[in-house]
Amino acid sequence: MSKDNARKEIEKLRDAVNYHDHLYYGENKPKISDSAYDRLFHRLQELEEKFPEFQTANSPTSRIGAEPVGSLKKRRHTTVMQSLQAAIETDTIESFDSSIRSLAHKKKIEYVAEPKFDGLSVELVYTKGELEYAATRGDGRTGEDITNNVRTMRSVPLKLNGGGSVPERIAVRGEILMTKTGFQKLNRERVGNNKESFANPRNAAAGTVRQLDSKNVAGLPLDIFCYELLQISEKEPETHLEALDFLKSLGLKTTRQRQLCSSVDDLLDFRESMAKKRESIDFDIDGIVAKINNRSLRNELGSRGRSPRWAFAWKFPPRQEVTRQFDIVVQVGRTGILTPVALLEPVDIGGVTISRATLHNEDEVHRKDIRVGDNVRIARAGDVIPEVIERVPEKGKKRGTPFSMPKKCPSCGDPIVREGAYHICPAGLSCRAQLEGRLRHFASRSACNIETLGGKTTEQLVERNMINDLADLFGLSVEDFMQLDGYAEKSAKKLHDQIQNAKNIPLDRFIYALGIRHIGEHMARVLAHHFESFDKVRSATLEQLSHIREIGDESAQSIVEFFGDKRNNESIDRMLSYGVNPQPVSRKKAQKLKGTTIVLTGELDKWTRSEAKQRIEALGGRATSSVSDNTDYLVAGQNPGSKLDAARKHNVKVIDEKEFENMVG
Ligand code: IVH
Numbered sequence: 001m002s003k004d005n006a007r008k009e010i011e012k013l014r015d016a017v018n019y020h021d022h023l024y025y026g027e028n029k030p031k032i033s034d035s036a037y038d039r040l041f042h043r044l045q046e047l048e049e050k051f052p053e054f055q056t057a058n059s060p061t062s063r064i065g066a067e068p069v070g071s072l073k074k075r076r077h078t079t080v081m082q083s084l085q086a087a088i089e090t091d092t093i094e095s096f097d098s099s100i101r102s103l104a105h106k107k108k109i110e111y112v113a114e115p116k117f118d119g120l121s122v123e124l125v126y127t128k129g130e131l132e133y134a135a136t137r138g139d140g141r142t143g144e145d146i147t148n149n150v151r152t153m154r155s156v157p158l159k160l161n162g163g164g165s166v167p168e169r170i171a172v173r174g175e176i177l178m179t180k181t182g183f184q185k186l187n188r189e190r191v192g193n194n195k196e197s198f199a200n201p202r203n204a205a206a207g208t209v210r211q212l213d214s215k216n217v218a219g220l221p222l223d224i225f226c227y228e229l230l231q232i233s234e235k236e237p238e239t240h241l242e243a244l245d246f247l248k249s250l251g252l253k254t255t256r257q258r259q260l261c262s263s264v265d266d267l268l269d270f271r272e273s274m275a276k277k278r279e280s281i282d283f284d285i286d287g288i289v290a291k292i293n294n295r296s297l298r299n300e301l302g303s304r305g306r307s308p309r310w311a312f313a314w315k316f317p318p319r320q321e322v323t324r325q326f327d328i329v330v331q332v333g334r335t336g337i338l339t340p341v342a343l344l345e346p347v348d349i350g351g352v353t354i355s356r357a358t359l360h361n362e363d364e365v366h367r368k369d370i371r372v373g374d375n376v377r378i379a380r381a382g383d384v385i386p387e388v389i390e391r392v393p394e395k396g397k398k399r400g401t402p403f404s405m406p407k408k409c410p411s412c413g414d415p416i417v418r419e420g421a422y423h424i425c426p427a428g429l430s431c432r433a434q435l436e437g438r439l440r441h442f443a444s445r446s447a448c449n450i451e452t453l454g455g456k457t458t459e460q461l462v463e464r465n466m467i468n469d470l471a472d473l474f475g476l477s478v479e480d481f482m483q484l485d486g487y488a489e490k491s492a493k494k495l496h497d498q499i500q501n502a503k504n505i506p507l508d509r510f511i512y513a514l515g516i517r518h519i520g521e522h523m524a525r526v527l528a529h530h531f532e533s534f535d536k537v538r539s540a541t542l543e544q545l546s547h548i549r550e551i552g553d554e555s556a557q558s559i560v561e562f563f564g565d566k567r568n569n570e571s572i573d574r575m576l577s578y579g580v581n582p583q584p585v586s587r588k589k590a591q592k593l594k595g596t597t598i599v600l601t602g603e604l605d606k607w608t609r610s611e612a613k614q615r616i617e618a619l620g621g622r623a624t625s626s627v628s629d630n631t632d633y634l635v636a637g638q639n640p641g642s643k644l645d646a647a648r649k650h651n652v653k654v655i656d657e658k659e660f661e662n663m664v665g
Helices: 003-026 034-050 060-064 090-103 147-151 180-192 201-209 240-249 264-280 295-301 362-367 432-443 455-463 470-475 478-482 489-504 507-513 521-531 534-538 542-546 553-564 566-577 609-618 643-649 657-664
Strands: 074-076 085-087 111-117 120-127 130-136 142-144 169-178 222-232 259-261 285-292 311-315 319-332 338-349 352-358 375-380 387-392 417-419 422-424 597-601 622-624 633-636 653-655
Touching (some): 003 034, 003 060, 034 060, 060 147, 111 240, 111 311, 120 201, 130 142, 169 180, 180 352, 201 222, 259 264, 264 285, 319 387, 338 375, 352 375, 352 387, 470 566, 478 489, 507 521, 507 534, 521 534, 521 609, 534 553, 542 553, 597 609, 597 643, 633 643, 633 657
Parallel strands (some): 597 622, 633 653
Antiparallel strands (some): 111 285, 285 311, 319 375, 338 352, 375 387
């Protein structure tokens, strides 16, 4: 085959594959069978391999992923990626509308209402019709370059449609989402592979699309909706609706769910209809967005702070569902605390099947008067454990008997003791449930971070008596792990390596990993910074601990008791003899935020709440949850809550994510 013919055929094949990708993933209207598509794709791959001089980054063959990268590059955005003013209450949309009307001086106001997609915001830039790059929102000015990963998403065109007039350069904003069904499937696979599952489709989308190896992104159930034209080199469309139609004509995926509205009532109707559709759509949406249709009016109105004045996100209230609760079981946690858990007829709450919900403690069960067989209302808000909020009474129904906590531990049979609101099994590690819980905690992300030691593995290790104590973990060999269900040589070696690597754990994480009652991540850091070596922490007296401002009596007592316990000491000695060597945490670095109290509010882009907290504390600062006169800074992320008002009231300096990042360096 001549080079010229090869080039021509390659071009034809690329156009054909792009066209069929668009029909399949963009329009949901495939025209050819999967096998016919595969033939086109493979022929293209074959020719590109034979004629590598015609390879380009935007060939549809790049959909299978590129070489992994060490870290994601930074990308400066074309225009600052702003966030939206947001609220749940109806009167907020009314005041949004009236402020728009007064600012617009009696001009006719038209809104476009759209779903608020609950995913990951992305900027796509096309030059000469080809995808140049894709970047996450980041701090609004600079994001992470996820081009290779986005190229694997077939709903994102690599080349814009020639049919519409292709602009020289265009920047659009959209949301990357994971389908609910795809999310459930992915989680099942992750659990099967001993990986931690994702809490919801948004986390799954954000976690997977920011991976370093794009080959792992290819084939994931990710999708996109483009909802804003950010910049265009040619003449701008006059309205948002025209802009959306234009994006669609270029082959970019937009939603059909949009509505022109001229009043708050229209917006209310749209919100209601979306709320009704919410459960049947295969994507998470968490509200609606009202946007002014006229783009020049948008420019006149401009922005306030980090949000445009011309748009408003009106969120749905937290999700709740009613279901029957057919049993109450009692779970024993790692510290021996017993928690009543409601077993439910499975109910789908926003794409996540819920079959258990916490009832917190016995007093709560009595206060809510919940009995086996009752119908109950369950709430799931964000990433927190679902909880039973209330009983839903049913007329004339005969009810079960009131709930009471067992007198004996459901796992080991030891008599239960009561401490305040808590019921506790005092058996410690000889109680299997506590041992399993302790092991899971020991391996968790904030402790030893042994990623592959999931729930199923832990269960088997305890059940088969391979572990009677945390220290046993370090003595297990690759061969031992190979005996476990679901393990082969490679996976057993990986787990073994991760455990061995955990031996040089930072001191604060090690203290936390031990699972001492009342000692969370923050206290563990305080202890690590104060004592600087594990030996000193271990031998600390009540007197020494009482001089540390942040350690209360209860925690001090618990630390002394823990290290005074014979069994704990034997276990720790064995860990040390296996080579566990907790690393001191530098004091100098730790002083940077000494004496500074910081409160976090809203969503940060680059940090989870606990990461930001960890960083503040690692630098010697305090991260507290409510604003007071003692607060030095409030870090306000997207959608800040009432803490922002509290900060103004207390004259607390408010900083954004960028400033926070500079501060923690
Ligand atoms: S418009 C200037 N439209 O909601 C704001 N955002 O802050 C431009 N979102 O991070 C965004 N659905 O990622 C817009 N139909 C929609 C949206 C939407 C979801 C996200 C966006 C932003 C977040 C709120």
